Amino acid sequence: MDAPLFMAKTDKRMKSKLTNNMENKYQFLPFRFERFNDSEYFLSNEVGEFEFLSKNDFDLFVSEKLETNSNTFLNLKSKQFLTDPQNIETVTNMLATKYRTKKSILNDFTSLHMVVPTLRCNSDCIYCQVSKKDLCDKGFDMSKTTAKNVVKTIFESPSPVIKIEFQGGEPLTNFEMVQYIMEEAEWQNLFKKKCLEFVICTNLSLITPKTLKYLKKHKCYISTSLDGYRDLHNTNRPLQDTKHTHECFEEKLKLTREYLGEDSVSALMTTTCYSLGHFKEIVDEYMRLGFNSVFFRSLNPYGFAKRDKHKIAYSVSDFIENYKEGLMYIIDLNLQGKFFVEGYAELLLKRILTPFATGFVDLQSPAGVGISGVIYDYNGNVYVSDEARMMASVNNQHFKMGNVNENSYQEMFNGEFLHNVIANACTECLPACVECAYQPFCGADPVRNFSEQGDIVGYRPTSEMCKKNKSVIKFLLELIKQNDPKINNIFWSWITKQSIC
Template sequence: MVKDTKISFYPHEIINEGDKFYYYNAVTSSLYEMDEVTIKILNNDIDDIIDSAYEDNMNFMKQNFIVRTEENEVTLDEIYNKVAVSSLIFNPNQLILMVSQECNLRCSYCYGGDGEYNLRGKMKYEVAKKAVDYFVSHSKKDKLNICFFGGEPLLNFDLIKKIVAYTKELENELNREFTFSMTTNGTVINKEIERFIIEHDFSVTISIDGDSTAHNSNRFYGNKKGCYDDVIKNTAGLREMDKLSARATLTSNNTNVFNILDHLIDLGFNKVTWSPAMNMMTKKDMGELIDSQKKVISKVGELINAGNVEEAKKYSQIIKLFKKIHKDGIRLKACGTGTNMIAVGIEGDIYPCHRFVGISPIKIGNIFNDTPCSNPQFYKSIDVREMEECHNCISRNICLGGCPQVTYEANHNKNIPKETLCDYNRETLNQIIRTYINIDKEVLKKCWGNK
């Protein structure tokens, strides 16, 4: 093999951890420990590499999409197109019912306009039942999840009870299994609701942003009174039974995610996730958040190395990022929006996910028009290949441009990721890789149930 002094490489990152160097491939999320020959090739310092070593390394680098070649470009296009076709197949396993486009809170960062999503009201049974029928008829899955969402979904608890009863009829009729989930602010949970959640094995996420000071600064009633004490009181029984997870929204009032997560786990939440409210975060805020999140990632690594699987699993967001590095592959979009999941508004319009409800241009169908959902322009726009800023980004195969609705809200364009969020994702990925290098992989695999 003739040595080539003009080698072109796919986007990558060289990471020095300890006394070793690692190569992270941004196209496939593959991670390799580098030997001296590889380092020299990447630095175009190839004169003194013996021919056989050069040939072996170049063959490996070509086969693993490290080196750009005409053959690799063709192969990648074929793989991407195959992934694109499969990712557009409408086969949802989750139906998000917006049972209440009303809310009893006035959270400062609400993307849904006080939970109304441009149309105030509660869903009627006829609409919810038709939505379930549409979902069942267009899904080939045997296990189906219905997520009750809002606004505050428990403001329409009677409808939730009726729909759960209806799905029990369908389970017997269709020999399919339904599971149930809900995201709620926790302020109206009572003993009846608690018993119902337990009886039907609901997966429930409580929106809670940290301690009372952090939470009440952004989540309050119409009279500006914070709701932290009500949430803690109403969820006590379910937390004691290990039935609740927590989701924190981060703003300039609560950038110390390390302390926030410790607080929520100490309260008894069995899983925690978090996300910055980008419309309320300055560059300084994001810097503080990044520093704090790096501490969280290191802590999860320590838990894994200590064999503390159950505690590590509570930080599910970090475990998912480790999994994306461990199980490399080529990806095109950030989530199953519009294909694996659909959201139905109170009048029966179908949207790719709950965050887009009420945004007419993003609508992908209606439950009263019994055809598979479709919005080709939308699906094309969330393909990472359409996002020019992502082409050479180290995080492109992990964040894939981020949440489409967050990007849309920031720029009214789903193809232009928000710069501060990009910085956050890149810094997070760098820490994830460094931690992944040093953790016990066998213990890690137990965190997502693999043998």
């Protein structure tokens, strides 16, 4: 595969120079750029190499006046922003190899398969994005026939790794079905011999020693939700049958770790308006409860969260301000010798600082919808992502791929619908993203575009997702640019998951 050869933000004069400069001392390679601050430019290329240039150096570079023995020239050459004209083919091949490495997440196709055994739930989260049903509601549990067809469909995926993640509602309200699916998958895997993993997303409240023994036997990981200290968690995620949600969480977390081990549970937080101004206390609570990471996650505009936006939402600027404050607090904790990671920064730093591929369904290009992750609803409907299922719960079936009881794997995963969604979800060719210097680190989300702006392509100047990603990436780049060895060490410790303390 050839690296895409195009230049963004070039005027006609520059374009003609670029194509006719074989006799000149260097040849430009594809790159994007933007003014980073009053005195510097930020440049990036298709494979994620980046460089900061002073305005003067940038002018020299684009007018082909850089001295070939200058540090700037050598830096830009080593990062494939320019090359000697006679080496163009070799360097293009090298870029193509790097590009393939960055995109290697696409090799295996769908590995994350989320399954909803029930839509019933014993929580009353104020932002419930799946529009859950009450415990006594009937008709929202998965049937055995559907479950069998779900597992059959999952094992048609060519991916050598299959992760089955149970979502809800609260999956433990239908634990029999969770067990049925796990055992059916293990049976199928005797023949398919894939690397099979299980994760259950649960509020922990219904966990018992018997459940934990079963989960241990079947090597199932636990993903839970913790929104922060007691009052905040109780406000955001109250259980239906007790006022002591947080105490219950803490007690069940302890029990789970006793049976499955200290590192068996990971937690996610969701930011509501009640969380703003409290990111430090949220981090403190995560640390008090023995977690070594947090993922500052903003509210997504789906389900009850969209319906009740006026009560619990906030502006993207408020989130970014809180995010920066929280991240600096975490960096300070690391400087004091306490290893603690912020998950969103960790993901972006991997993209910025390493040549490797990083799959993250919500932020990759092409978008991960359907091709990296997919969700099977309780009734057998298949959606391109959890967020697409959330949209469906309020009667918007735009991203339904089919139903396991009616459609074949090929119809759903190789049909015109998914091809069309993915073709419109590559940042490399989306309006505005195509020119964006932060593009190599960002990703596309057609479902979010549709929910926020009414079409899958979206409009970046008013996109909240774009604003958030751009701001966070720029903030991380500002920290990297400071070249502070202590902060750099912390970032590398996050990437390598090894404490430097």
